[in-house]
Amino acid sequence: MAGNARDPGVSVAARLLALLGVFDEKASALTLTELADGAELPIATAHRMVRELVEWGALVRAEDGRYVVGRRLWKLGLLAPDQSDLREIASPFLHDIYGATLATVHLAIRDGDEVLYLDRLAGHASVPAVSRVGARLPLHATGVGKVLLAYAPREVHDRVLRTLTRITPYTVTRPAQLESELRRVHRDGYAQTVEEMTLGACSVAVPIRGGDEDVLAALGIVVPRIGRDRARLVAALHVAAQGIGRSLRPA
Amino acid sequence: MAGNARDPGVSVAARLLALLGVFDEKASALTLTELADGAELPIATAHRMVRELVEWGALVRAEDGRYVVGRRLWKLGLLAPDQSDLREIASPFLHDIYGATLATVHLAIRDGDEVLYLDRLAGHASVPAVSRVGARLPLHATGVGKVLLAYAPREVHDRVLRTLTRITPYTVTRPAQLESELRRVHRDGYAQTVEEMTLGACSVAVPIRGGDEDVLAALGIVVPRIGRDRARLVAALHVAAQGIGRSLRPA
Known part of the structure; x- marks a missing residue:
């Protein structure tokens, strides 16, 4: 069933995709050699294929001679329905929360053993956060991540709890403590972090459920401190998450 | 210099890209035949290549059997620096404007003879607009479009003014009238539309200038009516556009 490497068509396609696969967040501008x-x-093969990719608009040669992803791939990527539909539906709710709190607002899904940020709203009054649309962060150290981890399949949960890396002095790295927090997410309907990903930043997050009550995504905000605002923030997030969930379900 | 179609490598690459090129805003879910x-x-060739694209994660087979763009292309597209850097830099300024006005806020660039929307903020209090991130609209009927048209190269200007399609009863379709509005954009530093793209929606937009004073993008808002708010809205947009321009220039 799988592609036969000696079939020239399949093999060329795989090589072209391998070239695109070299790009990632840490390597977004690459020389031909890289x-x-x-x-x-081989350099000659790469050169010929990169030329094809540039002609089509998938890649662009920057002024310094390195190659970067082009506008045509950007536009193509926006057609991805899983990401774009959820973002499109959630967007006005995210902006309502932003308008009410001026906090950083996040929409995220689980991507393997990490959190993938689908959208982020932040103004100049918002607390700095390390998130970025399309970025991935650890599940155990972020508010949206804890929500998604609480509802992740058993094997994801077990893998993540075996490797709880410390990011700040306040990151929860004891599995028993995290387990207890994940149980609280189920009981109370929200997760929180206190400077566990970034010093000076706390977060509160809630699940977004689809038609079959499955948790599809998480909605969270990042603030300098939570304190007495928690009930108000959690309530605002729940209202928005329910609105998004309702909009996701077929009428 | 161009690719030789009989070179099997070049040819397969071009065919693979042709498959990806079939997707667009109006056709984002496609059958194998389509x-x-x-x-x-030929169907057999398309089938083999689509299988490669699915294995890599560029495409996903949806429940109804049609193919859609996958998460991996979405993430790859976000690495496009022209779009992502400008969006990233502009984002907090857009949110500041949104927080102050709760209007729909747009960041747009010119893509050939159309406006391409890089970002859009809108809450439930915002007026409905037809824009969507990654969507393209006519230059002559939108606020951001008029700004970009006012600073477009002569040949773009001439082509657009030859084909001024009517979208609402208020769309400006007389070249002389549009010319006069474009001169006013240069003189006053902003453009406006009154129900020219969507009934019930007006817009105000200003240019964003890079280090060499070139107009790189446009920043606009959509409101139900402009009236006495115009001076205040234009001032807020100018402050944000200057902030974005300053952040774009190397220190």
């Missing part, structure tokens, strides 16, 4: 090395291709 | 037809490929 692309060839990353895709394990 | 993909093959759109890319002008």
Whole structure:
């Protein structure tokens, strides 16, 4: 069933995709040599294929000679329905929360063993956070991550709890403590973090449920401190999450 | 210099890209037959290549059997620096404007003879607008579009003014009238529309200038009516556009 590497068509397609696969958040501008090395291709082959990718608009050659992702791939990526539909539906709710709190607002889903940020709203009054749309962060150290971890399949949960890396002095790295927090997410309907990902930043997050009550995503906000605002913030998030969930369900 | 179609490598790459090129805003979920037809490929070839694209994560087969753009292309597209850097830099300024006005806020660039929306903020209190991130609209009927048209190269200007399609009864379709409005954009530093794209929606927009004073993008808001708020809205947009421009310039 799988592609046969000796079939020239399949093989060329795989090589072209391997070139695109070299790009990631840490390597978003690459020389031809870096692309060839990353895709394990001879320079001449890489050069020919990169030229095709540039002609089509998938890549662009920047002023310094390095290659970057082009506008055509950006537009193509926006057609991805899982991301775009959820973002589109959630967007006005996120902006309502932002308008009411001026806090950083996050919409996130689980991507393997990490949190993937689908959307982020932040103004100049918002607390700095390390998130960025399309970025991935650890599940155990973020508010949205704890929500998604609480509802993740058993094998994801077990893998994550075996490798609780410390990010700040306040990151929860004891599995028993995190387990107890995840149980509280189920009981209370929200998760929180206190400077566990970034010093000076706390977060509160709630689940977004689809038609079958499955948790599809998480909605969270980042604030300098939680304190007495918690009940108000959690209530605002729950209202928005219910609105998003209702909009996701077929009428 | 161009790719040789008989070189199997180049040819396969071009065919793979042709398959991806069939997707657009109006056709974001496609059957195998539609993909093959759109890319002008035999079904068997299209089938083999689509399988490669699915294995890599570029495409996903939806429940109804049609193919859609996958999460991996979405993440790859977000690495496009022209779009992502400008969006990232502009984002807090957009949210400041949204927080102050609760209006729909737009960040847009010119893409050929159309406006391309890079970002859009809108809450439930905002007036409905037809924009969507990644969508393209006519230059002559939108506030951000008029700004970008006022600073477009002569040949773009001439082509657009030859084909002023009517979208609402209020769309400006007389070239002389539009010319006069574009001169006012240069003189006054902002553009406006009154129900020219969508009935019930007015807009005000200003240019965003880079280090060399070139107009790189436009920043606009959509409101139910402008009236006496215009001076205040234009001032808020100018402050934000100057902030974005300053952040774009190397220190």
